[in-house]
Amino acid sequence: MSSVTSALRECHRLRVHLRNLQAEIDRGPRVLQGYQDDLDTARQSHKDHHDSITKLKLKQREDEGSLKQTETRLAKLEDQLTGISVQKEYAAKQSEIVQAQAKKGELEDAILATIMELEERTAAIPAVEQVWAQAQADFKQFQIEAAERLEGMKGDQEVCTADLARTEATLPPDVKPTYDNIVKTKGPDSFAASKARVCQGCRTSMTESQFIALRNGTFRTCASCGRMQYPVE
């Protein structure tokens, strides 16, 4: 392959690679945001677990306070019952006692349920802590790897940019202005391989003599899509 067409082939490879690198670098912040969201979700669920324990403890204390009050009231009502001789008053007092007893039962059930839930949630703390620690470790690991990847890509970018400049500098002066014009608008899509006379950019065929000229290193653009061509086997 002549130097012009091999230079075009190399420019094509480098420009496509540079575009892909840039696209991946640009994707970085969105990928990071995804990992950040996962970390935030894990942080929230860790917090929710501990908050729920605090709330349950508070509820237990409140219910125990209410239970104490109800028991005091119940004792007072039962005490009052003995002094009543009027049937109607006696029945009313008894109804109050039944209500207070029901409330006492409800509170006792609620306290028991709270204690059981507290036990369950307290027992789950080690597992919850482990999940949270793992989420933080995963995020840290991602950050380290992402920073390494970014550094690698930036290094690659620098090398390829220099390679591209060096390769473009080898283009003959009569080709360079056309090259610059096409590249300005088409970027990495300024080039197309030609395989068995067929432009790989637009699938248009060229004549045999055009293909021979191309293989001999003649600079040409595709008559159909305008890409700069180079031959491939």
Ligand SMILES: [Zn+2]
């Ligand atoms: Zn074409």
